[in-house]
Amino acid sequence: MQSHYDAELKDTVRYLGTVLGQTIKAQLGQEWLDRIETIRKDGRASYQGEGTASENLKEIFKNMADADLLTVGRAFAQFLNLGNIAEQEYNSAMNVDASIDTLFAHVDKANLSPEKVLQAVSKLNIDMVLTAHPTEVTRRTLIHKHKELASCLQSIHQETLTDYERSRVETRIADLISQAWHTEEIRSVRPTPVDEARWGFSVIENSLWEAVPEFLRELDERLEQEYKVSLPIDASPIQFSSWMGGDRDGNPFVTAKVTEQVLLLARKRAAKLFAQDLDNLQVELSMFDCNEALREAAGDANEPYRAVLRPLLQRCVATRDGISDYLAGKNVDPTNWIESDDELLAPLTLCYNSLCDIGMKVTADGKLLDTIRRVHSFGVHLLRLDIRQDSERHANVFSELTRYLGLGDYAQWSEADKQAFLLRELSSKRPLFPTNWEASEEVREVLDTCKIIAKHRKDGFGIYIISMASEPSDVLAVQLLLQESGVTWPMPVAPLFETLDDLNNSPEVMQRLLSIDWYRGYVKGRQFVMIGYSDSAKDAGALAAGWAQYESQEALVKVANEFDVTLTLFHGRGGTIGRGGLPAHAAIHSQPPGSLDGGFRVTEQGETIRYKFGMPRLAKRSLGIYTSAIIEAMLFPPPEPKQEWRELITKMAALGRDNYRKTVRNDPDFVPYFRVATPEQELGKLPLGSRPSKRKPSGGIESLRAIPWIFAWAQTRLVLPSWLGVMRAIDEVKAASKEEVVNEMFRDWPFYRSRLSMLDMVFHKADPRISEEYDARLVPQELRHFGEELRNELKSSVASLLKLTNQKSIMADDPRGKESMNIRAGYLQPLHFLQIELLERIRKLQEDTADTTLERAMMVTIAGIAIGMRNTG
Numbered sequence: 001m002q003s004h005y006d007a008e009l010k011d012t013v014r015y016l017g018t019v020l021g022q023t024i025k026a027q028l029g030q031e032w033l034d035r036i037e038t039i040r041k042d043g044r045a046s047y048q049g050e051g052t053a054s055e056n057l058k059e060i061f062k063n064m065a066d067a068d069l070l071t072v073g074r075a076f077a078q079f080l081n082l083g084n085i086a087e088q089e090y091n092s093a094m095n096v097d098a099s100i101d102t103l104f105a106h107v108d109k110a111n112l113s114p115e116k117v118l119q120a121v122s123k124l125n126i127d128m129v130l131t132a133h134p135t136e137v138t139r140r141t142l143i144h145k146h147k148e149l150a151s152c153l154q155s156i157h158q159e160t161l162t163d164y165e166r167s168r169v170e171t172r173i174a175d176l177i178s179q180a181w182h183t184e185e186i187r188s189v190r191p192t193p194v195d196e197a198r199w200g201f202s203v204i205e206n207s208l209w210e211a212v213p214e215f216l217r218e219l220d221e222r223l224e225q226e227y228k229v230s231l232p233i234d235a236s237p238i239q240f241s242s243w244m245g246g247d248r249d250g251n252p253f254v255t256a257k258v259t260e261q262v263l264l265l266a267r268k269r270a271a272k273l274f275a276q277d278l279d280n281l282q283v284e285l286s287m288f289d290c291n292e293a294l295r296e297a298a299g300d301a302n303e304p305y306r307a308v309l310r311p312l313l314q315r316c317v318a319t320r321d322g323i324s325d326y327l328a329g330k331n332v333d334p335t336n337w338i339e340s341d342d343e344l345l346a347p348l349t350l351c352y353n354s355l356c357d358i359g360m361k362v363t364a365d366g367k368l369l370d371t372i373r374r375v376h377s378f379g380v381h382l383l384r385l386d387i388r389q390d391s392e393r394h395a396n397v398f399s400e401l402t403r404y405l406g407l408g409d410y411a412q413w414s415e416a417d418k419q420a421f422l423l424r425e426l427s428s429k430r431p432l433f434p435t436n437w438e439a440s441e442e443v444r445e446v447l448d449t450c451k452i453i454a455k456h457r458k459d460g461f462g463i464y465i466i467s468m469a470s471e472p473s474d475v476l477a478v479q480l481l482l483q484e485s486g487v488t489w490p491m492p493v494a495p496l497f498e499t500l501d502d503l504n505n506s507p508e509v510m511q512r513l514l515s516i517d518w519y520r521g522y523v524k525g526r527q528f529v530m531i532g533y534s535d536s537a538k539d540a541g542a543l544a545a546g547w548a549q550y551e552s553q554e555a556l557v558k559v560a561n562e563f564d565v566t567l568t569l570f571h572g573r574g575g576t577i578g579r580g581g582l583p584a585h586a587a588i589h590s591q592p593p594g595s596l597d598g599g600f601r602v603t604e605q606g607e608t609i610r611y612k613f614g615m616p617r618l619a620k621r622s623l624g625i626y627t628s629a630i631i632e633a634m635l636f637p638p639p640e641p642k643q644e645w646r647e648l649i650t651k652m653a654a655l656g657r658d659n660y661r662k663t664v665r666n667d668p669d670f671v672p673y674f675r676v677a678t679p680e681q682e683l684g685k686l687p688l689g690s691r692p693s694k695r696k697p698s699g700g701i702e703s704l705r706a707i708p709w710i711f712a713w714a715q716t717r718l719v720l721p722s723w724l725g726v727m728r729a730i731d732e733v734k735a736a737s738k739e740e741v742v743n744e745m746f747r748d749w750p751f752y753r754s755r756l757s758m759l760d761m762v763f764h765k766a767d768p769r770i771s772e773e774y775d776a777r778l779v780p781q782e783l784r785h786f787g788e789e790l791r792n793e794l795k796s797s798v799a800s801l802l803k804l805t806n807q808k809s810i811m812a813d814d815p816r817g818k819e820s821m822n823i824r825a826g827y828l829q830p831l832h833f834l835q836i837e838l839l840e841r842i843r844k845l846q847e848d849t850a851d852t853t854l855e856r857a858m859m860v861t862i863a864g865i866a867i868g869m870r871n872t873g
Contacts, residue, residue, distance in 0.1 A: 006819060009090045012153065013823055016082040016177070023178045024075060035060075036075050043076075044826035046833075054773070057830055061837040070857035073834055077864030078181060079827045084867060085146050087820060088611065088618055089153040100218065103628035104226055112635065114227040120634050121223065124237035125599030126626055129386060129462070129570070130203065130609055131243040132196035142180055143199075143610065147206060149176045150615050186859045193254045197244040197262040201269045203609055204240065204382060209273055211619035212238055212377050213370035218620075219627065233352060233369060234345075236376035238623060240383040241462040242266075243603070247388040248449070249467045256448035263385060263452075263460050264323050270382035271319035271338060277371040278313040282306050284367060285351065287360070294354035297347070305354070308347045315343075319380075340459060341379045348372050384462035387449065388496075391466050391474040397443045398477060404437055418473040422480050423518055432484050450485035458489045463528050463570070469495030470502055472513040479522065490522055494570060498532030500540040500657070503548040507555035514563040523565065528601070529556055530570040538709055541660030543726045543755065547653035550751055554592040561594075568598040588629040590754040593637040600630050611870065638750045645745050648737055649752065652729045659725025663790075673786040677771075677779050678712035679839060682858055715835070715865050716774045717767040718790060723759055727797035730804070746804070756805060763798045764810045764821055765869060770832050777836050778843070828868040835861040 025033040039060060045053035061069060107117060155161070156169045191199075216238075220231040231237075245262025248254035285305035290298070298304030319337040326332045338344065348371060355364035398410040398421075410418065425432050439447065453461060464482070466474050478493045497506040510529065513519055531553060536545035553569055560567035571587075588600070604612065612622040641649070664670055674680060713720045734742050745752045768791040775787040798810065811818040838858045845851060 006816070008157070009086060010823065012086040012090070013083050016086055016173070017079055019174050019177050020075070020078055020082060020181065023174070023181045026178075027181070028071070032071070036072065039072060039076075039830050040079075040826065043829035047825045047829045054833070057833040058837075061834055066841070066851065066853045066857065069834060069838060070853055070860065073831065073838075073857050073860040073864060074181075074185065076827050076831050076834075077185060077860050077867060078177075080824055080831075080864055080868040081142075081146065081180070082149075082177070083824050083827065084870070085149055086153060087823070088615065089150045100222060100624050100628060103624075103631055104222060106632055106636065108226070110635065114229045116635075117223070117227050118229040120631050121219075121229075121231065121237070122235070123597075123634065124627065124630060125568075126238045126630065127241055127462075127599065127601040128238070128613075129241040129243060129601060129603045130200045130383065131247065131603050131605045132191075132193075132199070142183060142185060143202075143614070145176050145180050145183070147615060149173060149180075152176070154617075186856060186863060193245045193251070193258050194261055194265070197242065197265065200242055200244045200609075201266060201382060203613055204378065205269065205273060207613055207616050207619045208240070209374065209378075211613070211616040211623065213373045214616070215620045215623045215627075216373050217370070233349070233372055234376060235373075237627070238377055240378060241386055241601075242383045243386050243388060246385040249388045249390050255445060256452045259385070259387070259449060260452045260456070261327065263381070263456055264327060266382040266385070267380060267460070268320050268323040270378060270380050271316045271323070273378075273382075274338075274344065274371070274374070274380070275313055275316035275320060277367070277374065278309055278316060281351075281367055281371065282309050282313065284363075285309065285355075287355075287358075289358045289360075291354040291357040294350050297350060305351050308351060312338075312344065312347055338380050339457060341375050344375050344380060345372065348375065379459060381457075381460040385460060386462040386465060387453065388465040388467060389446065389449070391468045391470070391477075393442070393446050394466070394474070394477045394481060397439075397446050397481065400440060400443050401433065401437070404434070415471050415473055418471075419476060419516070422473060422476040423516070426476065426480050426483060426518060432480070446481070447485060450481050450487065453482065453491065454486035454488075458491075461491060463492040463494050465494045465496050465530050465570075467496050468498065468502070470505065470509065472509060472516065472519075475513055476516075476519070490524065492523075492526065492528045494528035494530045496530040496532055496572065497552065498535040498572075500536050500544060500548050503531070503536055503545075503552040506552045507559050510556055510559050511562075514559065514565060520563065520565075525565055526568070526598075527560060527565045528568045528570055530572055532572045534572065537721060540657040541725050542656075542722055543729060544653040544657035544660070546751075546755055547649055550590075550592055553595045557592065557594045557597075560598075566598045568601055569595055570601040570603075572603050585625055585629040586750070586754040586757060588626070588633050589638055590751040591633065591638070592751075593640055596630055596633055600626075639748065641749055641751070642744075644741050645749055645752070648733055648741065648745065651733045655729035655732055656725045659728050663724060667786075669783055669786045673779065673783045674712070676783065677774055677787055678716050678718075679835065679858070679862060680708065680712035682839065682842065683708050683712060683862065711866070714765075714869050715862060717765070717770040717832070718787075718794070719762055719766045720790065722762040723766075723794065723797055724790075726755075726759065727800040728793065731800050734804070756801065759797075759801055760805070760807075760811055761814070761817065763794075763801065764818060766794060766798075768794050770829075773832065774836055774839075777840050824868045828865060831861050831864045831868065835865065 021033050021036070024036060039057065042053040042056045042060075046057060061072075064072070152169050152173045156166065156173070161169070216231060216235070223229050223231065245254060245259055248259075286303055287305060288302060290304045294304050294308065298307040301307035315336055315338050322332045322334060322337055326334075348368065352364045352368055352372060355361065355368070395411055402408055402410040402421075410421070413421070433447075453464075464478055466478060469475065475493050475495055482491055482493075495506075495509065497503050497509075506529070510527070514527070531549055533545065533549065536548060539545070540548070556567060556569070588596070611618075613619040710721055746756065747753075771787060771791055775784055779787060802808070802810070807813065811821075835858070838854060838861060842851070842854050842858060845854075
């Protein structure tokens with residue numbers, strides 16, 4: 001069966017490639033199609049190690065005009081896009097329910113009681129936080145075409161299609177591929193934060209709106225079949241939050257005005273979607289019979305369900321249209337707008353209970369239950385907006401204020417003095433900010449953001465995250481700002497511990513914070529803490545960061561238990577291992593015991609949103625993976641690491657950190673090599689997202705964000721941040737340790753095993769031959785030794801991993817994943833050689849000389865390689 005599907009996937013990729021070829025021929029002629037086919041064949045042969053094919057590619061590109069290079073780049077980027085679409089459809093069709101099957105197989109084997117199972121399910125609390133961040137290189141207009149194309153692929157594989165129906169589907173596929181080819185694949189300008197938010201709303205509307213109730217329905221049916229227990233109708237195990245329009249850390253384009261616009265646009269989209277649901281329900285719920293409660297609400301109406309739902313529909317329409325008018329600058333009356341989830345839930349639940357009472361539970365559990373579950377998962381605000389800001393910006397507010405008041409400079413005070421001041425003001429009844437105080441523009445923006453929070457309802461917000469938090473005063477400062485701005489409800493404030501030092505110090509910081517009586521009263525037994533993965537990995541390397549994250553979470557759980565506080569850890573993961581990325585199941589099972597008790601909150605970033613949730617069937621599958629992994633981890637928690645394991649991994653992490661920093665921080669040749677060997681400088685011109693690529697425009701490599709840092713190394717296939725120094729450290733510790741202990745760690749400790757498993761995948765994506773080609777053309781002779789040393793370490797690291805895991809080849813245990821990369825490799829190869837040619841041409845131009853054709857071709861190759869690697873940042 002597996003081989004049948006693999007063959008089907010390859011056939012589909014070939015078919016889509018042929019259709020794209022016909023599209024290119026229709027526009028450019030047979031000669032161009034022949035040329036691209038020659039390049040494709042040479043690309044495949046080059047990937048398989050044929051040196052003459054690589055030389056052919058170099059020669060072809062060297063003799064091409066700039067405009068022709070752009071055409072080739074576009075063709076191969078499109079090939080890779082089509083391959084990804086075919087694979088996504090294949091993955092969603094294959095084992096779509098496997099995650100739920102696996103969960104129930106584990107539960108059955110453990111002979112758990114229905115009560116125990118229901119208890120685990122009822123504790124389920126998954127909060128997916130959508131972020132733009134942004135690693136999404138594909139335009140929204142193309143994403144729509146790709147979704148339509150996936151739908152066609154789903155249809156064409158049905159054996160019941162007639163010849164005529166198959167012909168119609170094939171014509172539509174050709175139409176969509178033609179549309180995509182004739183559409184600009186690169187944005188001409190950077191998206192705004194509002195554009196990014198709209199993209200997130202579209203993911204909900206086009207995929208998650210359908211997938212969430214479908215998934216909950218299947219989970220409910222399986223629980224009923226196997227354990228005779230049901231999900232309550234008010235169950236909300238899955239919820240959605242967002243950073244799009246709320247994350248202002250280092251992004252000057254996210255202002256208070258933008259945040260308010262995003263909040264309103266989210267409400268507008270929710271009102272539109274609920275209006276559609278209610279309209280459908282009105283059509284279906286035409287019955288006369290009802291219970292007394294509904295009769296009392298509907299009066300003597302002949303169709304009581306419609307009578308109750310009609311005003312609700314009208315209010316949703318009024319909300320949708322009213323927000324449009326308000327944003328257009330018109331005067332509006334918001335008195336009839338839907339404000340809270342309860343305003344939807346009360347009449348919907350009334351109808352549900354009535355249908356159950358009159359013997360129509362089968363109808364109650366249809367579309368009506370889906371809508372009720374959507375209210376619990378999405379609500380009238382569609383998703384909850386997080387606010388994120390750097391701790392320095394909050395401190396600047398109080399520095400400016402205390403100087404104005406003649407109290408000195410807050411920034412120069414000791415931590416004890418800061419806390420004393422903040423706690424005194426938090427308990428004070430008088431206002432702190434003088435009415436005639438004219439704050440600077442930067443301070444005013446922080447205060448305006450807090451006022452926007454006060455202006456809108458609590459349900460529209462998630463949590464307030466403080467970047468670079470390192471002291472209890474960082475948290476207290478935000479709470480004072482919110483209080484002074486008129487926020488009357490206790491908004492959860494989460495410190496974000498990012499760097500290695502911050503992670504290591506986080507338990508002590510939280511211990512001191514929770515020791516404050518006022519603070520414990522404020523949080524009322526619930527604390528959020530965000531764990532940063534990107535910056536810690538960039539700071540200390542993947543292994544040291546991973547172990548620091550594990551130890552800090554473990555210690556934070558103990559601190560929370562000491563103060564009888566429910567701790568929700570918020571994982572700021574990216575899609576790549578260099579940013580904390582792991583497959584969902586492996587990531588969850590490698591968490592410390594007890595770290596999931598307060599729920600699971602995780603960022604879903606950039607292109608990973610589309611790969612996991614971009615289509616309803618994919619989304620349903622991803623939700624199943626998360627749910628089953630979390631329930632399994634709660635029912636069968638991973639073991640606490642033995643002391644021997646701790647000692648070994650601590651040594652490995654310290655050596656890994658030193659190895660990594662020796663290269664990245666301390667070697668004077670590293671930064672010059674990085675600048676010329678990768679397209680890092682050219683990446684700044686790619687209009688990926690609204691945030692600048694550097695936190696500080698004048699900063700060097702240390703201020704480079706984690707995303708372009710990872711992105712640049714992925715382009716040259718060295719993928720250095722994910723592995724540098726790791727296997728050297730493991731080998732050194734392993735050589736001096738008892739072999740049985742090291743083997744036991746790998747066999748019995750999910751955390752350690754998951755690190756090595758991810759290296760396995762990373763090494764398959766790495767290709768030292770490609771990196772060598774970049775160096776040969778772009779790196780000066782005096783720096784080439786550096787790349788050679790890195791590639792030698794990569795090769796020895798691969799050999800060490802294979803020996804340690806007893807594998808004959810990389811990804812031997814994951815043939816599907818291996819084949820997935822192999823399918824794309826032949827299309828990726830020409831793009832790398834093309835990018836090298838473009839980099840050389842661009843860098844030969846004068847600094848102040850711009851060539852739009854070359855730059856656009858460069859952006860196409862960057863995007864194409866990212867698509868083929870299935871990773872950006």
